[in-house]
Amino acid sequence: MAKIEIDEFLKFVRERRTIRNFKTDPVPDDTVEKILEAARWAPSGANAQPWEFIVVKDPQTRLKIATLYADYWRAIYDIEKSRVEDLKHQGFTTLPTGTPGFVNAPVFIVVCADPRTYLATVLIAYLCDGEGGPKATYLKNVANATTLLHLATAACGLASQWVSVDRSWEGKLKSLLGVPHELEIHTIVPIGRPAYKRPGVYRRKLKEIVHHEQYDISRFRSEEDIVAYVRQLRKTSRPNYKRPSGDTWA
Numbered sequence: 340m341a342k343i344e345i346d347e348f349l350k351f352v353r354e355r356r357t358i359r360n361f362k363t364d365p366v367p368d369d370t371v372e373k374i375l376e377a378a379r380w381a382p383s384g385a386n387a388q389p390w391e392f393i394v395v396k397d398p399q400t401r402l403k404i405a406t407l408y409a410d411y412w413r414a415i416y417d418i419e420k421s422r423v424e425d426l427k428h429q430g431f432t433t434l435p436t437g438t439p440g441f442v443n444a445p446v447f448i449v450v451c452a453d454p455r456t457y458l459a460t461v462l463i464a465y466l467c468d469g470e471g472g473p474k475a476t477y478l479k480n481v482a483n484a485t486t487l488l489h490l491a492t493a494a495c496g497l498a499s500q501w502v503s504v505d506r507s508w509e510g511k512l513k514s515l516l517g518v519p520h521e522l523e524i525h526t527i528v529p530i531g532r533p534a535y536k537r538p539g540v541y542r543r544k545l546k547e548i549v550h551h552e553q554y555d556i557s558r559f560r561s562e563e564d565i566v567a568y569v570r571q572l573r574k575t576s577r578p579n580y581k582r583p584s585g586d587t588w589a
């Protein structure tokens with residue numbers, strides 16, 4: 340069984356950070372292939388492997404994708420803006436201008452997946468919502484592959500961003516990239532060298548999230564606790580959306 344030093348592994352797991360602006364320096368094709376190879380080995384329910392990836396390097400296509408994202412962001416801005424100030428997502432404190440910083444990343448990996456692979460899931464999962472049901476299982480499978488893309492990128496000393504694609508602009512993206520109707524696009528992962536210093540990020544402590552033998556009910560969080568938690572979370576995350584360049588795109 341292959342083995343890597345756990346402290347070495349933890350180092351890049353901890354150092355992996357979402358970066359939202361990139362240097363334009365190219366990423367070699369063999370590096371991209373290794374990153375994709377890592378994703379190929381992701382675990383999936385019933386080994387369904389719903390993922391497919393589109394590697395986009397063409398600057399015109401990258402600009403079109405980033406512009407679609409910017410248009411989407413401006414359209415949803417007012418919805419998030421309507422939330423009470425201290426619960427508002429930290430990426431929505433100001434309406435950004437220009438093009439999202441991720442446009443500069445020399446490579447985008449567009450994560451597509453085929454929901455018809457539900458068919459591989461055991462029948463009981465349809466009936467008893469195993470793993471949250473077939474749709475959830477499919478999404479977890481896609482997320483596993485996406486996480487491995489990020490970890491492998493970090494292992495190559497590069498940075499990445501998790502850019503969500505929602506159904507409101509997925510159709511336009513599918514047309515642009517020629518993706519068949521049956522498949523879905525979930526995420527864009529721009530990769531490249533970071534354009535700014537890796538920010539710190541908050542994580543809950545192990546002692547807050549790990550229980551031994553039984554759930555420690557004294558640590559159960561009430562509704563009020565969760566609201567307070569999100570308020571605090573927003574405060575800790577805000578600095579991550581401020582870049583030296585002044586852009587605030589998320």
Ligand SMILES: Cc1cc2nc3c(=O)[nH]c(=O)nc-3n(C[C@H](O)[C@H](O)[C@H](O)COP(=O)(O)O)c2cc1C
Pocket residue numbers: 355356357358359500501502503504540576588589
């Ligand atoms: C399901 C999911 C969706 C996300 N969507 C976005 C996104 O659309 N834009 C973005 O900039 N970051 C996005 N992120 C990145 C998170 O904001 C980021 O992982 C989190 O703030 C923790 O920071 P870290 O990745 O640096 O540890 C997403 C992450 C996940 C797992």
